């Protein structure tokens with residue numbers, strides 16, 4: 602399998618080709634290169650996903666929204682809410698990210714862990730997209746595995762600086778999926794949804810306070826559910842140098858965060874798959890380093 606005992610999923614079409622946009626979707630390729638350089642990723646442990654099918658996407662999204670994206674019937678107001686320009690490569694990119702999360706979720710059940718070098722589009726709702734998220738890849742992956750009867754239950758642990766509002770909306774009232782979001786209170790989305798567990802943080806919170814709140818949250822979440830699978834949405838925007846985040850986590854604190862989440866799942870013998878989500882650091886190298894560190898953390902957790 603290569604130097605680490607888990608697989609990565611990645612496809613060149615993860616680049617959403619958004620042009621000059623605050624969301625740097627060129628980062629996915631840069632992270633793949635960095636993982637290769639570090640000896641974590643090779644042909645031997647690379648999964649090459651196909652696009653998620655219309656049927657798979659329909660397990661989460663409404664016929665109207667699927668048609669808007671896949672048949673091009675999208676309205677101007679829907680594009681405005683999505684906050685990224687509409688194009689075929691954009692839609693296909695999301696379908697590849699979603700295929701990558703499905704493959705990573707399956708691989709996690711086989712190997713104990715897996716890593717999608719993309720995905721984590723947690724602001725997509727069943728009936729619309731917003732905040733740069735058109736298709737909720739994580740929710741689709743969970744639903745596909747439930748449909749295949751590979752799992753009954755799942756937990757989504759979301760540490761992106763922004764609330765996983767789409768995740769909360771999609772799984773509201775569904776006791777088979779537990780949703781945990783730890784995020785900055787006074788940040789997008791300004792109208793929050795209700796997760797099974799929301800941890801709302803004040804502006805400017807640093808490593809120590811963040812990590813103790815996260816640890817307490819993880820203990821509560823796992824006391825309320827022992828899921829068959831954990832989906833970790835590892836947004837890199839709680840970082841102190843992030844343009845869209847207002848927390849003050851250091852590079853080291855961010856890696857501690859990843860380790861806390863991964864150990865919480867692994868120590869309980871629960872398979873975990875990782876998706877990247879947001880990252881808008883002033884320097885693209887920092888965003889690439891943060892996501893790469895998340896993979897290093899998983900490698901450390903798997904070999905410890």
Ligand SMILES: [Zn+2]
Nearest residue numbers: 761763838879
């Ligand atoms: Zn975010």
